[in-house]
Amino acid sequence: MTEWRYWLNEQRGTLIGLAIFLMMFAVYIANHPAGLTANVAQTAANKGVLLAFVAMAQALVVITAGIDLSVGMIFILTNCLASWIVVGSPLATTAGVVGVLAAGMLCGAINGLLVIYGRLQPIVATIATGAVYFGIALLLRPFPGGSVNEDLADAVTGRLFGVVPASLVLLAAVVLLVWIPFRRSVAGRAAYAAGSSEPAAFMSGMPLRRGKFAAYTVAGLFAGMGGLFLTFFTYTGEAAYASGGGYTLWSIAAVVLGGVSLYGGRGSAVGAIFGAFAARTTGDMLFVFDVDPLWQPLLQGVVLLIAVSIGAAGLLRVRNRLEWFR
Amino acid sequence: MSETSEGPVAMRTRLPQAFRRVDRAVLTAFGCILLLLFIGSLYSSNFLSLDYLLQQLKVASFLGVVAAGMMLVILLGHIDLSVPWVMTTGAMMACAAAGFGTLGPALAIPFGVVCGALFGLVNGLAVAYLRIPSMIITLATNVVAQGLMVLYTGGFSPSDSAPAAVRWLATGHVVPGVPNAILVWALISVAMVVLLSRTSYGRSIYGIGNSERAAYLSGVDTRRVVMIAFILSGALSAFGGVLLAGYASKAAQAMGDAYLLPSIAAVVLGGTSILGGRGSYLGTVAGVILITLLQSILSVMQMPEAGRQIVYGVVIIAMLLLYGRTPASR
Numbered sequence: 001m002t003e004w005r006y007w008l009n010e011q012r013g014t015l016i017g018l019a020i021f022l023m024m025f026a027v028y029i030a031n032h033p034a035g036l037t038a039n040v041a042q043t044a045a046n047k048g049v050l051l052a053f054v055a056m057a058q059a060l061v062v063i064t065a066g067i068d069l070s071v072g073m074i075f076i077l078t079n080c081l082a083s084w085i086v087v088g089s090p091l092a093t094t095a096g097v098v099g100v101l102a103a104g105m106l107c108g109a110i111n112g113l114l115v116i117y118g119r120l121q122p123i124v125a126t127i128a129t130g131a132v133y134f135g136i137a138l139l140l141r142p143f144p145g146g147s148v149n150e151d152l153a154d155a156v157t158g159r160l161f162g163v164v165p166a167s168l169v170l171l172a173a174v175v176l177l178v179w180i181p182f183r184r185s186v187a188g189r190a191a192y193a194a195g196s197s198e199p200a201a202f203m204s205g206m207p208l209r210r211g212k213f214a215a216y217t218v219a220g221l222f223a224g225m226g227g228l229f230l231t232f233f234t235y236t237g238e239a240a241y242a243s244g245g246g247y248t249l250w251s252i253a254a255v256v257l258g259g260v261s262l263y264g265g266r267g268s269a270v271g272a273i274f275g276a277f278a279a280r281t282t283g284d285m286l287f288v289f290d291v292d293p294l295w296q297p298l299l300q301g302v303v304l305l306i307a308v309s310i311g312a313a314g315l316l317r318v319r320n321r322l323e324w325f326r
Numbered sequence: 327m328s329e330t331s332e333g334p335v336a337m338r339t340r341l342p343q344a345f346r347r348v349d350r351a352v353l354t355a356f357g358c359i360l361l362l363l364f365i366g367s368l369y370s371s372n373f374l375s376l377d378y379l380l381q382q383l384k385v386a387s388f389l390g391v392v393a394a395g396m397m398l399v400i401l402l403g404h405i406d407l408s409v410p411w412v413m414t415t416g417a418m419m420a421c422a423a424a425g426f427g428t429l430g431p432a433l434a435i436p437f438g439v440v441c442g443a444l445f446g447l448v449n450g451l452a453v454a455y456l457r458i459p460s461m462i463i464t465l466a467t468n469v470v471a472q473g474l475m476v477l478y479t480g481g482f483s484p485s486d487s488a489p490a491a492v493r494w495l496a497t498g499h500v501v502p503g504v505p506n507a508i509l510v511w512a513l514i515s516v517a518m519v520v521l522l523s524r525t526s527y528g529r530s531i532y533g534i535g536n537s538e539r540a541a542y543l544s545g546v547d548t549r550r551v552v553m554i555a556f557i558l559s560g561a562l563s564a565f566g567g568v569l570l571a572g573y574a575s576k577a578a579q580a581m582g583d584a585y586l587l588p589s590i591a592a593v594v595l596g597g598t599s600i601l602g603g604r605g606s607y608l609g610t611v612a613g614v615i616l617i618t619l620l621q622s623i624l625s626v627m628q629m630p631e632a633g634r635q636i637v638y639g640v641v642i643i644a645m646l647l648l649y650g651r652t653p654a655s656r
Binding site: 137253 | 405452456458459461462463465466467469470471472473474476477480580583587590591594600601630631632633634635636637638639640642643646647651652
């Protein structure tokens with residue numbers, strides 16, 4: 001096989017995610033009363049980027065064949081923290097942003113330590129740390145409130161040159177400056193190898209622990225960026241349990257839609273971004289088609305159910321019946 | 327069960343006969359219960375009174391019923407994250423059925439449980455036959471159940487209260503002094519023990535949890551076993567919801583949200599391996615009591631919600647680190 005066919009095979013999930021998103025977005029825009037104006041694009045981008053950050057975080061952990069049920073809570077915790085410290089003079093704001101991102105990384109690192117060195121199952125460990133993170137968020141913000149540096153917030157959620165949504169540029173910058181270097185580093189390759197086949201990776205002398213730890217930590221960083229962006233978007237901090245749980249849920253859906261294998265080792269955070277935008281568009285479509293608000297939760301659930309069923313059903317690829325049973 | 331758990335044989339034989347078949351994790355869990363009672367009794371002497379203990383067991387019984395279903399699924403190496411809204415569905419449907427004619431009140435409880443079993447059936451079909459990871463499909467059915475209930479209630483909490491039969495089941499007394507909910511939990515517990523240790527179905531659950539391939543090659547219809555386990559889990563979740571509705575005397579939205587984490591935690595703290603195949607029902611009972619006591623002590627100490635969540639998470643992580651670790655792979 002030639003070089004590009006290898007590349008195509010490796011990126012298949014990501015490209016399918018992109019195709020799903022483009023198709024849904026086209027239907028959405030075609031039915032939107034205003035069409036594709038800068039305003040519509042800006043709103044869609046801002047809402048999509050929120051979920052995209054959380055989905056990228058989830059993708060990193062899923063690639064190592066784990067799962068992080070605390071991403072939504074890290075997102076909420078960093079949102080509450082940002083509503084306290086990302087204020088004031090440019091210097092203070094910068095320090096605040098760094099502090100929020102560091103807090104996100106710390107949360108991710110704790111998850112990583114528990115899973116790698118504590119040898120706990122990711123599902124239970126992250127459910128428990130999620131409870132702790134939510135508790136801390138509630139301590140920070142017993143009631144919704146707080147504020148954020150509004151100049152920065154408006155710049156990040158606004159438009160560049162009056163056309164391009166700034167949030168998309170920010171997201172692209174994060175992909176270029178964090179995801180791609182990570183993907184190409186030894187740690188990143190080790191994270192993929194750990195998800196693909198841990199024994200084989202161990203036998204080949206990959207730095208598995210370092211790779212997995214890096215994946216969990218960067219996941220915390222992405223979730224922290226999401227929380228920061230939520231604060232820019234809403235100007236407040238709120239410890240909402242349902243919202244955290246919802247983001248965790250949709251991050252998994254986005255990861256599946258974006259072609260990241262839940263068994264680990266396949267897919268990319270870029271795919272998760274497309275998955276996140278596709279997932280967001282389902283919600284917007286219900287709005288455009290003027291669906292009764294009471295029906296919306298059910299329809300979203302059904303869409304989610306169908307999406308994960310198609311994305312996750314491994315039945316069609318199996319040749320030997322014994323491979324049903326992993 | 328102890329025969330599938332690996333422990334140092336020499337240490338095991340030195341233990342008294344009665345303890346030899348009991349897991350180390352189960353003993354630790356019961357030890358922690360005694361420790362919690364001791365800490366509580368330092369705080370207030372009420373903690374050792376019979377009334378208080380019976381009250382705790384009554385509250386524990388709702389979690390106990392849910393955790394029994396969760397345990398079946400976890401023993402298979404799967405997980406059921408649809409518990410919150412399946413519980414709510416069971417409770418709401420039982421309350422709704424009571425309003426239909428003369429037969430309604432009699433059929434209220436079975437109807438609620440059947441609704442839960444239907445969600446379990448969807449989960450089971452998807453996991454067993456379509457091979458969709460259980461974590462994903464149960465999260466999705468949870469959202470669908472939520473959507474259905476939002477649609478049914480019109481977006482706000484329904485006013486229909488729990489029928490008399492449901493309330494009697496949760497709070498009435500057949501045996502003087504002992505609330506019925508405890509008896510219900512005891513009956514389900516006996517059924518669980520028999521199911522897990524005395525039937526071929528129970529043994530095949532352990533078998534599948536250890537190696538589904540091996541179980542399949544030994545002639546077990548593994549897909550049917552997995553599907554039935556999910557149906558049982560859905561039915562038991564819904565039944566737990568019905569009992570809870572009887573206790574609170576009405577069904578409310580989000581009433582099941584507080585039960586997902588505790589039910590998983592109870593099973594895991596009781597020594598059941600989250601990877602499946604290993605664990606005893608006695609441990610789950612211990613885990614349920616442990617978590618209920620912990621919650622009770624935290625609320626008696628008037629710990630705010632934030633502190634409770636933190637303590638709760640930290641305690642679960644600490645206990646998992648004590649005995650919930652997967653074996654070192656190298």
